[in-house]
Amino acid sequence: MSNNKTMTPEEFAEIFKALSNPNRLKIFTLLASCCIPGTVSVLDSDDTACVGDLGRELDIVKSTVSHHIKELRRVGLIRTRRDGQKILCWVDPDLVNALRDFFAF
Amino acid sequence: MSNNKTMTPEEFAEIFKALSNPNRLKIFTLLASCCIPGTVSVLDSDDTACVGDLGRELDIVKSTVSHHIKELRRVGLIRTRRDGQKILCWVDPDLVNALRDFFAF
DNA sequence: CATATTGTTCGACTGTTATCGAATTATCCA
DNA sequence: TGGATAATTCGATAACAGTCGAACAATATG
Numbered sequence: 001m002s003n004n005k006t007m008t009p010e011e012f013a014e015i016f017k018a019l020s021n022p023n024r025l026k027i028f029t030l031l032a033s034c035c036i037p038g039t040v041s042v043l044d045s046d047d048t049a050c051v052g053d054l055g056r057e058l059d060i061v062k063s064t065v066s067h068h069i070k071e072l073r074r075v076g077l078i079r080t081r082r083d084g085q086k087i088l089c090w091v092d093p094d095l096v097n098a099l100r101d102f103f104a105f
Numbered sequence: 106m107s108n109n110k111t112m113t114p115e116e117f118a119e120i121f122k123a124l125s126n127p128n129r130l131k132i133f134t135l136l137a138s139c140c141i142p143g144t145v146s147v148l149d150s151d152d153t154a155c156v157g158d159l160g161r162e163l164d165i166v167k168s169t170v171s172h173h174i175k176e177l178r179r180v181g182l183i184r185t186r187r188d189g190q191k192i193l194c195w196v197d198p199d200l201v202n203a204l205r206d207f208f209a210f
Numbered sequence: 211c212a213t214a215t216t217g218t219t220c221g222a223c224t225g226t227t228a229t230c231g232a233a234t235t236a237t238c239c240a
Numbered sequence: 241t242g243g244a245t246a247a248t249t250c251g252a253t254a255a256c257a258g259t260c261g262a263a264c265a266a267t268a269t270g
Contacts, residue, residue, distance in 0.1 A: 157246065157247080171248055191245095192246080
């Protein structure tokens with residue numbers, strides 16, 4: 001609704017690359033399932049951090065999770081915000097819509 | 106419409122990996138734009154081969170195109186059929202629909 | 211201030227991928 | 241059968257990616 005810039009094949013390829021790693025895809029899916037678009041992630045409980053939760057949930061060490069989060073953020077799939085010690089994450093609904101449109105033909 | 110098997114995160118990741126290379130994505134996009142779903146690819150003229158055409162159109166050597174076609178086919182994004190000397194390619198509409206649904210939330 | 215918690219950065223290792231040209235296979239046709 | 245055309249396979253090379261643990265930085269709290 002708000003994102004109407006045209007994307008190049010190279011940009012799309014970068015986004016798909018970000019989703020091409022199973023762990024990174026699981027992180028994305030988990031965020032997509034637990035986050036109300038446009039708001040922060042809360043996962044199950046309200047007072048737990050996203051990065052830590054994701055690692056615990058998916059059994060990945062935190063440095064790897066951090067690496068993946070950075071990559072997802074770089075291509076615009078997710079957004080982050082610091083809240084105290086924690087980094088809260090949520091998916092960018094505009095980019096998800098653009099991806100859905102990509103496969104609509 | 107006809108494909109209602111559930112896909113694992115690993116399978117989705119493999120598909121996104123297939124689309125993560127710019128040249129492979131261009132091949133897929135070109136096939137998607139020129140092929141009527143369910144039928145064979147004809148590109149511009151009727152009597153030219155898909156693999157050769159794709160290489161000429163995108164300026165990639167044929168061994169590389171062949172490699173990419175093989176990968177796209179392996180993950181189920183496209184289907185192929187031999188017609189004489191040529192290999193005709195077209196996208197699998199069911200998988201495209203599954204991808205569209207993946208981003209529908 | 212000292213300590214605990216959360217996340218990032220760094221270095222290393224391992225494995226994978228994209229690309230090309232050469233050789234090979236398959237098909238058609240004269 | 242022999243030549244032409246189309247595509248695949250193979251080998252090599254160069255670049256990149258995922259993962260981990262250790263060290264570091266930021267924040268909160270006693």
